[in-house]
Amino acid sequence: xxxxxxxxxxxxxxxxxxxxxxxxxxxxxxxxxxxxxxxxxxxxxxxxxxxxxxxxxxxxxxxxxxxxxxxxxxxxxxxxxxxxxxxxxxxxxxxxxxxxxxxxxxxxxxxxxxxxxxxxxxxxxxxxxxxxxxxxxxxxxxxxxxxxxxxxxxxxxxxxxxxxxxxxxxxxxxxxxxxxxxxxxxxxxxxxxxxxxxxxxxxxxxxxxxxxxxxxxxxxxxxxxxxxxxxxxxxxxxxxxxxxxxxxxxxxxxxxxxxxxxxxxxxxxxxxxxxxxxxxxxxxxxxxxxxxxxxxxxxxxxxxxxxxxxxxxxxxxxxxxxxxxxxxxxxxxxxxxxxxxxxxxxxxxxxxxxxxxxxxxxxxxxxxxxxxxxxxxxxxxxxxxxxxxxxxxxxxxxxxxxxxxxxxxxxxxxxxxxxxxxxx
Amino acid sequence: xxxxxxxxxxxxxxxxxxxxxxxxxxxxxxxxxxxxxxxxxxxxxxxxxxxxxxxxxxxxxxxxxxxxxxxxxxxxxxxxxxxxxxxxxxxxxxxxxxxxxxxxxxxxxxxxxxxxxxxxxxxxxxxxxxxxxxxxxxxxxxxxxxxxxxxxxxxxxxxxxxxxxxxxxxxxxxxxxxxxxxxxxxxxxxxxxxxxxxxxxxxxxxxxxxxxxxxxxxxxxxxxxxxxxxxxxxxxxxxxxxxxxxxxxxxxxxxxxxxxxxxxxxxxxxxxxxxxxxxxxxxxxxxxxxxxxxxxxxxxxxxxxxxxxxxxxxxxxxxxxxxxxxxxxxxxxxxxxxxxxxxxxxxxxxxxxxxxxxxxxxxxxxxxxxxxxxxxxxxxxxxxxxxxxxxxxxxxxxxxxxxxxxxxxxxxxxxxxxxxxxxxxxxx
Numbered sequence: 001x002x003x004x005x006x007x008x009x010x011x012x013x014x015x016x017x018x019x020x021x022x023x024x025x026x027x028x029x030x031x032x033x034x035x036x037x038x039x040x041x042x043x044x045x046x047x048x049x050x051x052x053x054x055x056x057x058x059x060x061x062x063x064x065x066x067x068x069x070x071x072x073x074x075x076x077x078x079x080x081x082x083x084x085x086x087x088x089x090x091x092x093x094x095x096x097x098x099x100x101x102x103x104x105x106x107x108x109x110x111x112x113x114x115x116x117x118x119x120x121x122x123x124x125x126x127x128x129x130x131x132x133x134x135x136x137x138x139x140x141x142x143x144x145x146x147x148x149x150x151x152x153x154x155x156x157x158x159x160x161x162x163x164x165x166x167x168x169x170x171x172x173x174x175x176x177x178x179x180x181x182x183x184x185x186x187x188x189x190x191x192x193x194x195x196x197x198x199x200x201x202x203x204x205x206x207x208x209x210x211x212x213x214x215x216x217x218x219x220x221x222x223x224x225x226x227x228x229x230x231x232x233x234x235x236x237x238x239x240x241x242x243x244x245x246x247x248x249x250x251x252x253x254x255x256x257x258x259x260x261x262x263x264x265x266x267x268x269x270x271x272x273x274x275x276x277x278x279x280x281x282x283x284x285x286x287x288x289x290x291x292x293x294x295x296x297x298x299x300x301x302x303x304x305x306x307x308x309x310x311x312x313x314x315x316x317x318x319x320x321x322x323x324x325x326x327x328x329x330x331x332x333x334x335x336x337x338x339x340x341x342x343x344x345x346x347x348x349x350x351x352x353x354x355x356x357x358x359x360x361x362x363x364x365x366x367x368x369x370x371x372x373x374x375x376x377x378x379x380x381x382x383x384x385x386x387x388x389x390x391x392x393x394x395x396x397x398x399x400x401x402x403x404x405x406x407x408x409x410x411x412x413x414x415x416x417x418x419x420x421x422x423x424x
Numbered sequence: 425x426x427x428x429x430x431x432x433x434x435x436x437x438x439x440x441x442x443x444x445x446x447x448x449x450x451x452x453x454x455x456x457x458x459x460x461x462x463x464x465x466x467x468x469x470x471x472x473x474x475x476x477x478x479x480x481x482x483x484x485x486x487x488x489x490x491x492x493x494x495x496x497x498x499x500x501x502x503x504x505x506x507x508x509x510x511x512x513x514x515x516x517x518x519x520x521x522x523x524x525x526x527x528x529x530x531x532x533x534x535x536x537x538x539x540x541x542x543x544x545x546x547x548x549x550x551x552x553x554x555x556x557x558x559x560x561x562x563x564x565x566x567x568x569x570x571x572x573x574x575x576x577x578x579x580x581x582x583x584x585x586x587x588x589x590x591x592x593x594x595x596x597x598x599x600x601x602x603x604x605x606x607x608x609x610x611x612x613x614x615x616x617x618x619x620x621x622x623x624x625x626x627x628x629x630x631x632x633x634x635x636x637x638x639x640x641x642x643x644x645x646x647x648x649x650x651x652x653x654x655x656x657x658x659x660x661x662x663x664x665x666x667x668x669x670x671x672x673x674x675x676x677x678x679x680x681x682x683x684x685x686x687x688x689x690x691x692x693x694x695x696x697x698x699x700x701x702x703x704x705x706x707x708x709x710x711x712x713x714x715x716x717x718x719x720x721x722x723x724x725x726x727x728x729x730x731x732x733x734x735x736x737x738x739x740x741x742x743x744x745x746x747x748x749x750x751x752x753x754x755x756x757x758x759x760x761x762x763x764x765x766x767x768x769x770x771x772x773x774x775x776x777x778x779x780x781x782x783x784x785x786x787x788x789x790x791x792x793x794x795x796x797x798x799x800x801x802x803x804x805x806x807x808x809x810x811x812x813x814x815x816x817x818x819x820x821x822x823x824x825x826x827x828x829x830x831x832x833x834x835x836x837x838x839x840x841x842x843x844x845x846x847x848x849x850x851x852x
Contacts, residue, residue, distance in 0.1 A: 200785075225846035
């Protein structure tokens with residue numbers, strides 16, 4: 001039977017992440033269970049033999065790496081303090097896309113604005129956690145493990161996986177490296193590399209296949225090396241052509257100004273693949289995609305607008321692609337970043353690492369509107385926005401509202417919720 | 425045990441042996457091999473001449489003849505520095521020095537992806553060379569004035585009017601102390617101490633601009649004073665946490681990323697004078713190298729350079745730069761282009777199915793360009809043991825032995841298999 005994940009202090013060796021732990025964690029969770037690497041074909045086959053029943057809710061998590069500047073995403077455009085804090089890094093009110101309560105979206109986010117108008121977007125304001133950490137690596141680890149105070153070696157969705165039947169298809173991350181988010185103790189999500197795999201054939205293929213057996217004498221890493229080769233051969237030859245095209249070389253965007261804090265660059269392509277696999281009936285309830293480049297310490301306005309434009313366009317395109325499949329009603333998209341940025345712009349028309357930022361929940365099941373309190377621009381904590389909503393309120397609501405699982409199994413006892421989902 | 429220790433000396437503290445070196449070292453013994461690693465010749469007889477890299481200046485206006493010349497310059501010089509460094513890693517006769525240059529590149533991880541100009545990247549590489557095993561305080565001060573690092577972390581944008589914290593945060597978190605060994609207040613204060621410097625992007629030179637300087641006192645780790653960047657760095661480097669951090673980083677890249685640095689490891693004490701060389705000799709002369717627990721996966725560049733050394737290949741003489749660059753890109757490790765300021769990943773991150781596929785293709789391409797006559801000259805029975813010594817493989821597993829025996833009559837195939845085997849991809 002399923003067990004409630006233990007969150008006891010004995011299990012929690014350390015209180016803080018070191019970068020070393022996080023990098024190791026994101027490379028491959030050694031303490032958590034190993035991730036499998038899937039091929040498109042594995043998923044396609046599962047979609048045919050055991051498709052996800054129509055009407056099953058699906059969660060798509062979009063991680064924005066680098067620390068997205070929330071104040072220039074959901075903009076308090078009627079607040080003079082905003083213009084005062086950012087005299088040369090603000091947006092003119094008339095270019096923005098007004099929402100409600102004195103807030104407007106960045107002008108590049110027309111796709112999400114249309115979804116807002118259709119009441120499919122919940123904007124959750126001032127999201128963060130107690131004692132904000134301004135290190136990219138530590139803060140991302142906190143968001144992904146869902147545990148601000150204590151170090152856990154599982155991700156919040158990994159712990160959800162631990163409560164499900166074993167199935168490598170349940171949660172899939174696009175890209176060859178599995179994010180800590182999907183690392184569970186009993187089972188982890190799978191990674192789906194962009195671009196197909198070409199299997200060596202002929203004599204060299206046969207010889208390599210022999211090399212890929214795990215030997216009893218293998219150390220842990222040697223066994224992993226052999227396994228990686230064996231997985232290559234487990235991919236069958238007849239790969240669906242549409243899905244197996246190589247990843248494009250060209251990035252969506254210039255990541256030059258904010259590009260030194262990790263993340264992928266081809267969100268559009270990732271969501272495109274997710275759309276096709278969902279439409280095909282993949283038995284997957286959680287998808288993870290990402291975009292990097294949000295570390296905008298300098299010349300932020302254009303770079304961030306381009307990035308937000310990609311987020312907005314790719315999500316709205318993704319949801320409209322889903323309409324024909326009959327599954328668009330099932331999908332909820334969650335968008336977050338590891339922190340917001342400093343209220344006051346720095347001297348280089350950029351912003352330094354900050355604290356609270358907005359999250360988005362998007363989809364037919366979502367109750368559109370504003371949630372949480374907008375952090376005040378005058379009552380700052382060390383120059384940063386005060387956190388008004390704990391991210392665990394959002395996680396708990398998503399675990400219950402989308403994944404239909406008691407939140408306690410993932411987050412332990414946690415009472416906060418946001419009412420961002422329509423009652424069933 | 426001797427095979428393990430000597431293989432690790434070659435694979436981890438260098439880029440692998442050249443033909444005959446591992447066998448000779450086995451005869452000479454562990455101690456003699458350590459001695460020659462730690463006492464290399466003064467001058468690197470294998471050193472490769474620096475490529476011609478020039479200040480390309482500002483990017484000309486679009487759609488002009490000048491912009492074409494400029495773009496070609498960027499492309500050619502980027503290619504030249506990449507090939508030069510790979511050649512240098514293959515040809516060096518001072519393996520520990522070169523491996524430390526590679527280590528520091530991953531430590532002060534700066535990418536040409538944002539710096540854009542090859543010249544600052546090459547200058548940074550020269551700084552790594554100058555201080556590779558030298559004094560860390562001097563090194564850190566020199567890195568503050570490094571143009572590429574300043575561009576990468578927006579140092580030139582950090583002014584008295586509005587400090588930019590990118591460089592100051594990473595200086596403490598990733599370069600000198602380690603995460604959570606300072607406060608958020610320290611990040612802001614250090615940023616103020618770092619104000620007043622501007623970079624010429626194309627030349628990579630850092631110049632002082634008094635107008636941008638915050639001349640007021642700063643409070644750094646509890647001490648208040650007016651500090652130059654050099655003063656601030658010296659204060660950080662003198663912290664006990666700095667010794668711990670540098671020992672941790674060396675441990676992580678040379679011994680194990682899976683097991684933590686043992687508390688009170690001798691490397692920490694050896695760093696008392698902030699000299700890097702004693703830390704390395706303490707590690708190399710200590711007992712960790714003999715501990716079979718500490719395995720590590722060769723990164724793609726380490727794997728590639730090792731293959732070139734063993735098969736006497738020269739990267740710049742391979743038949744296509746774009747193919748070489750493409751393979752390194754697919755394996756996610758191109759010199760001068762680390763993925764983020766945290767540096768390269770480790771171990772299992774290099775072992776996906778995708779990388780297995782690219783490694784086999786890369787190996788095939790390389791072996792087809794190598795002179796295999798020395799291997800061919802061995803009897804088929806001898807070839808497998810010969811390859812273990814050529815590649816400093818400690819021992820073939822029964823699985824790999826079986827696979828190699830099946831193809832021992834076809835030498836190219838045999839070599840491809842050997843260099844793609846778990847025993848070669850992983851440094852045991």
